[in-house]
Amino acid sequence: MFISTSSPESMSRMNRFNSTVPDDEYLADSNVLFYLSDAVTQLLEHKEEYTQFGVIRYFAEYFSSVKNSNHVLFREYNYIRATPHNRASFIRVFWRCYRQIGKSGDSLSVLEYRSLLHLLCPDFPLAMVQSAARIVLMDDAIDSLMSFSDFLYALQLQFYYPVRVQISDMKIITVEPSTLAQCVDALCDRFKRSHPPRSCMREVLEQTNKVSHYSFLMSLAKHETINQTIGALPSMAEFLIDPEMDQELDKLIAQISVSPGSNSSGSAVGGLKEVQRRASPRRNIHHRRKMEVESDGSTEETDSSEN
DSSP states (O other): OOOOOSOHHHHTTOOTTOTTSOHHHHHHHHTHHHHHHHHHHHHHHTHHHHTTTOHHHHHHHHHHHHHTTOTTTTOOHHHHTSSHHHHHHHHHHHHHHHHHHHHHTOEEOHHHHHHHHHHHOTTOOHHHHHHHHHHHHOGGGTTSOEEHHHHHHHHHHHHHOSSOOOOTTTTTOEEOHHHHHHHHHHHHHHHTTSSSOHHHHHHHHHTOSOEEHHHHHHHHHTOHHHHHHHOSSOOGGGTTOOHHHHHHHHHHHHHHHTOOSTTHHHHHHHHHHHHHHHHSOOOOGGGSOHHHHHHTTSSOOOOGGGO
């Protein structure tokens, strides 16, 4: 079963139906072998659960989860960063889970954002969070608060691209854009596709007479073409909009408003569970309870972790 799990910029040259693309190149670009290996590993580690409802169904659900970007929930950091699809999926999951923070206008600290990330990935490193924060705040203000959108776009840039354009000795010193452009071209030639599109970086450098390390990275973090290329987050104009989630929340609010009596609390809790089941990304297959795989939908599961 082959699925597309590569970044959009690589898909144009690796269509599996294009006979000019060698099989080994397609397999490498699509990371199919990586997911097959992980699927087999998970099957062996949890075989007592999965063999009860069939290996075929297990693989079908595993790859469905990968295709729908639900597979990164509660997985280890080495897994969520392993492929472009995993990194984009994790960024989108983080946005969907915590979008209300941005909608409410709250700003959080580095440690608070790290705590939120740990709820989705228990070993997400502090260093990655700090790197994203430095784009927004610079070194001398690292303890300040950041808006949700500023932090998430910066995190996306830092997390998605394995090799980031960082020139440690520049700090806040401004340089000629042409000088930085030469450094950028050298890095692009060396690391191939592990960087933002070269055209976008050139565009940023052409729009100013002087550029610093931080201003360059912040411009890249908010560059709409880079955001579209990654494909994880909506545009800045639509960053706080999620019709599916809003619809579920509206249903919950309506349910609470029509049940003001003694049963309102129970109704609210029940509605909240339903919102979380339907609006939150589905749990990774190997985190489901044994009850679910045995009952095959005949017995409703009550998961205390969703409360």
